[in-house]
Amino acid sequence: xxxxxxxxxxxxxxxxxxxxxxxxxxxxxxxxxxxxxxxxxxxxxxxxxxxxxxxxxxxxxxxxxxxxxxxxxxxxxxxxxxxxxxxxxxxxxxxxxxxxxxxxxxxxxxxxxxxxxxxxxxxxxxxxxxxxxxxxxxxxxxxxxxxxxxxxx
Ligand SMILES: [Fe+2]
Numbered sequence: 001x002x003x004x005x006x007x008x009x010x011x012x013x014x015x016x017x018x019x020x021x022x023x024x025x026x027x028x029x030x031x032x033x034x035x036x037x038x039x040x041x042x043x044x045x046x047x048x049x050x051x052x053x054x055x056x057x058x059x060x061x062x063x064x065x066x067x068x069x070x071x072x073x074x075x076x077x078x079x080x081x082x083x084x085x086x087x088x089x090x091x092x093x094x095x096x097x098x099x100x101x102x103x104x105x106x107x108x109x110x111x112x113x114x115x116x117x118x119x120x121x122x123x124x125x126x127x128x129x130x131x132x133x134x135x136x137x138x139x140x141x142x143x144x145x146x147x148x149x150x151x152x153x
Pocket of ligand 1: 072
């Protein structure tokens with residue numbers, strides 16, 4: 001006859017939450033195809049950072065920089081075209097991140113070694129906060145409200 005175990009004797013399978021793997025890393029859907037595609041690609045590149053060999057690190061960092069630059073330019077075009085009122089402040093956020101990535105690239109080119117995990121955590125935190133504060137309102141505006149604007153004469 002099988003004896004039942006007390007709760008304290010049972011082995012508990014613990015599920016890792018995404019925040020325990022890389023805080024702030026996760027896929028969000030804003031129901032805006034171009035923005036979702038760019039955000040998910042950026043997340044995938046960030047996910048690869050700790051897996052890279054040292055020789056590949058600079059190349060992937062360059063790709064992250066290029067993807068971010070193109071994607072930011074696209075969001076900025078969306079904002080300018082629709083006269084979205086958060087354009088200036090949102091662009092400052094983009095420019096700040098690009099400057100940070102530029103300095104990271106320069107450090108690597110100068111022979112410094114950078115912690116892939118630290119960079120990943122920093123970028124994931126930036127992305128999470130940026131998406132909530134700036135990208136979500138933009139996607140919401142583009143999906144719903146932009147089409148209700150009166151055409152300017
Ligand atoms: Fe943005």
